[in-house]
Amino acid sequence: MNSNFAMMNNYLTYKSKPGILSWLLSTDHKRIGLLYLVSMVVFFWVAVTLGFLMKLEMLTPGKTIVDAQTYNTLFTLHGMIMIFLFIIPGIPAVFGNFFLPIQIGAHDVAFPRLNLLSWYLYIIGGLFAIVSLFLQGGPIDTGWTFYVPYSIRTTTNVILPLLGAFILGFSSILTGINFITTVHRLRAPGMTFFRMPLFVWALYATAWIQVVATPVVGITIVMVIVERVFHVGIFDPALGGDPILFQHLFWIYSHPAVYIMILPAMGVVSEIIPTFARRTIFGYKVIAFSSLSIALIGYFVWAHHMFTSGMSDTSRMVFSLLTFLVAVPSGVKVFNWVATLYKGSIELRAPLIYVMMFIFLFSIGGLTGLVLGSLSTDIHVTDTYFVVAHFHYVMFGGTAIILFAGLHYWFPKMFGKMYNEKVAIWATPLIFIGFNMLYFTMFILGYLGMPRRYWSYLPEYQTLHIISTVGSWILVAGLVLMFGNLIHALLKGKPAETNPWGGVTLEWTVPSPPPVENFEKIPVVENGPYDFSTINGETNGKN
Amino acid sequence: MWQAATDYAKSVDNVMLYIIAISVTLLLIVTVAMIYFVVKYQRKKHPVAKQIEGNKVLEVVWILVPVALVLSMFFYSYDVFKIGRKVPPNAITVKVQAKMWAWKFTYENGKTTDTLFIPLGRPIKFLITSVDVNHSFYIPAFRIKEDAVPGRENYMVVEPKEIGSFDIACAEYCGLNHSLMYSKAYVVPENEFSQWLNGEVDDNFLRKYVASHTGGYKDYLTGSYAILFAKGCVQCHSLDERKSIGPSFEALGRGIANVSFMGRDTSINIDKNYIRESILYPDLHIVRGYEKIRMPYSTNLLKEEELSYIVDLLYTNFVKSKQ
Structure with missing residues (x-):
């Protein structure tokens, strides 16, 4: 394709095939990124609605709006959709697909067709879960963790959603393989590993987890299905199996999966802060290596989900110790991000405000993780609302808030339009206040002994539940405002400049929206990723 | 609901306080530093950033200090945990x-x-x-x-x-x-x-x-309501207006119950017979706004004289007293 052609066609308007097919059959990494974005936002709002209903039910002890069976279905679906269809594909599927090739100076990912297949597998997996809702037996009620023997014995539709998760696993593995190969093979001339933006480092570390850990859950799911269908004793003690084995296999994947969810978000933070502080990141190599060490240590902490399952005390000790150690690289990242603000030239724009919100919420999430890594306190608060609060601070306060930050950061680049920044900023106090009312109360509830996955509760917990439910209303209002603002910008936004924030990574050198082939000519990279000397006109940049 | 009824529980609370104290300190340091930098180095006041690529001493400090802190948490917590797992010989x-x-x-x-x-x-x-x-x-x-x-x-x-x-x-x-x-x-x-x-x-x-x-619940337990506590009734049926898993006893005072009876919505006068039936056959009348939940042990829990006593008690103290 000649360069003129590429320059004349931005990726949004370019037509390779008639009508909608030019999107559905596109192998362009940017279009696939948007396909993921649209489908993920849809799933996100479905799961938000389910969560909203759950909180309504929690307004009073006993029945408020739904019966116990419906509530059990609600939290199962809320968890499954949020985890498998939103947070896990999340940032890599949207921003990774869109910006990984551009940030390393490539035309596309290494395997564009495989990339499209990944999206189709994602959609098919999601459809399996949706179809199961309407079949005889009713929607799945096992919780997203599918613990056996309950998942073997319940009469609800377990097999279809499990198959869905199995297929989604392949989507995740293929994306991982694609990203690893892209990073190794398609870097532009001069783009050495230590000149890669930290977002690319984070995606790279994540991709390895996806490839290595996901097969374990795939196999585990197949075993559950085999056990349900053919009554082969694997996990159910009534058939001669071991339920603890299931928990081990499940968490061997699902704990590293937590890092699949959070590492890319950390990468986005490392992009946004330098741009708005106009200075190089503090401790580039430390941040890059902390991603790798999180990915590595993250494999060896899974059983901290099982401190009360009846494991030997020695295993509990070892997993507790390792869990404490995995907290350190995350902490180090936070320190480096804050240090990057030191002596910067800081412009407080919408994306940076979301990042600041992230640092506060994620720190609370991380620090309360210490309570859960610690044996004696975990045994009290595990399987209570404390855990629910903790993972919402990490996953929502962490990953989802950064997904929003990334949306606001890269929106002008992706769509070539600018949103109303005032509205975007006004949404943040709503989200912040609603979030903390909703989830901080859960820390207290948990320490007071309120177990999770409870349709009803003891009356003395009601006050805190009411605060929490009201918080959910404020939070949803903030989310509506934020998404509404972005949708409005899609339709009526002003055209965006090539580089509205003054960023220096490669995506800010191509037009907004980028042309189909990204670069007219593959750039030659001569600097590290956060070299602001040209923008600042400085000569004494280095010290 | 905030009780610590064993020495072990108090030790766990102490571990919790230790971890929370360190966590709050770290959170404050990070948050205050972040806000302070954003205000102090805003572009208007500080137009040119200083390009600082890192600082080896600082990096080592903020790797080693957290390692030391989390190790102290680990050992403290593990010590408490170990005590909790020991089975004394007189157990x-x-x-x-x-x-x-x-x-x-x-x-x-x-x-x-x-x-x-x-x-x-x-x-x-x-x-x-x-x-x-x-x-x-x-x-x-x-x-x-x-x-x-x-x-x-x-x-x-x-x-x-x-x-x-x-x-x-x-x-x-x-x-x-x-x-x-x-x-x-x-x-x-x-x-x-x-x-x-x-x-x-x-x-x-x-x-x-x-x-x-x-x-x-001293008064209740030694008084006439003792049996409602002893039989576990009040775990789901409160003595006041509070909504719980089942309808409150207080609601009996309305004299009329809106119920679903054989799948049809209807109203029923509350009398001794209704109370008796509701205990013996809890599925028969489902009060509107509540779920059909198996009332535990309803048939075998009460001897006939206990049942009569409870029916009289509820009728006299909740229904009749309101008329």
Whole structure:
């Protein structure tokens, strides 16, 4: 394709095939990124609605709006959709697909067709879960963790959603393989590993987890299905199996999966802060290596989900110790991000405000993780609302808030339009206040002994539940405002400049929206990723 | 609800305080520094950034200090945990069997109950298992839980240091009525416990004993409502207007109940017959706004004279008094 052609066609308007097919059959990494974005936002709002209903039910002890069976279905679906269809594909599927090739100076990912297949597998997996809702037996009620023997014995539709998760696993593995190969093979001339933006480092570390850990859950799911269908004793003690084995296999994947969810978000933070502080990141190599060490240590902490399952005390000790150690690289990242603000030239724009919100919420999430890594306190608060609060601070306060930050950061680049920044900023106090009312109360509830996955509760917990439910209303209002603002910008936004924030990574050198082939000519990279000397006109940049 | 009824529970609270104190300090440092930098180095006041690529000393400090901090947390917490796992030689054993959705406790002499009675100041080793799916035996006031897993026998040790009654909850999701799988642990002096174990006194004696030694529901328990507590009615039916799992007794005072009867919505006059039927056949009339939940042990729990007593009690104190 000649360069003129590429320059004349931005990726949004370019037509390779008639009508909608030019999107559905596109192998362009940017279009696939948007396909993921649209489908993920849809799933996100479905799961938000389910969560909203759950909180309504929690307004009073006993029945408020739904019966116990419906509530059990609600939290199962809320968890499954949020985890498998939103947070896990999340940032890599949207921003990774869109910006990984551009940030390393490539035309596309290494395997564009495989990339499209990944999206189709994602959609098919999601459809399996949706179809199961309407079949005889009713929607799945096992919780997203599918613990056996309950998942073997319940009469609800377990097999279809499990198959869905199995297929989604392949989507995740293929994306991982694609990203690893892209990073190794398609870097532009001069783009050495230590000149890669930290977002690319984070995606790279994540991709390895996806490839290595996901097969374990795939196999585990197949075993559950085999056990349900053919009554082969694997996990159910009534058939001669071991339920603890299931928990081990499940968490061997699902704990590293937590890092699949959070590492890319950390990468986005490392992009946004330098741009708005106009200075190089503090401790580039430390941040890059902390991603790798999180990915590595993250494999060896899974059983901290099982401190009360009846494991030997020695295993509990070892997993507790390792869990404490995995907290350190995350902490180090936070320190480096804050240090990057030191002596910067800081412009407080919408994306940076979301990042600041992230640092506060994620720190609370991380620090309360210490309570859960610690044996004696975990045994009290595990399987209570404390855990629910903790993972919402990490996953929502962490990953989802950064997904929003990334949306606001890269929106002008992706769509070539600018949103109303005032509205975007006004949404943040709503989200912040609603979030903390909703989830901080859960820390207290948990320490007071309120177990999770409870349709009803003891009356003395009601006050805190009411605060929490009201918080959910404020939070949803903030989310509506934020998404509404972005949708409005899609339709009526002003055209965006090539580089509205003054960023220096490669995506800010191509037009907004980028042309189909990204670069007219593959750039030659001569600097590290956060070299602001040209923008600042400085000569004494280095010290 | 904020009780710490064992020495172990108090130690766990101390570990919690230690971790929280360090966490709050770190959170404050990070947040204050972040906001301070954003204000101080705003572009208007500080137009040109200083390009600082890192600082080896700082990096080493903020790797090593957190490592030291988390190691201190680990060792402190592990020490407490170890004490909690030790089985003292004078421990008595109580077997805990979970099923969907009730607890069964078996004592050393073979006696079984669905409410837990344990002696004060004596270590108790629970041997915990399940007959169906996973459950988790959780006593928040003791800060301890252990999963009940079919095919396995897990253990947990407690040494109660307070007379009282404490909630037992199921903490591992186990299906439909997971959230209703509550029971109580009554801690009584060893002497009363042995009398009870040998059949010299009954459950209600211990309940009353506990009630008279704790402030809580003393009046109710020693007064005319004692039976409603003893039989567990008030766990789901409150004595005041509070909405709970089942309709409150107070609501009987309205004289009329809006119910679903044989699938049709209707109103029914509340009389002794209605109360009696509702206890014997809880599924017959479902009060609007409530779920059809199996009222536990409704048919076998009450002897005929107890049933009549309760019917009279509810009618006299809640229905008639309002007319």
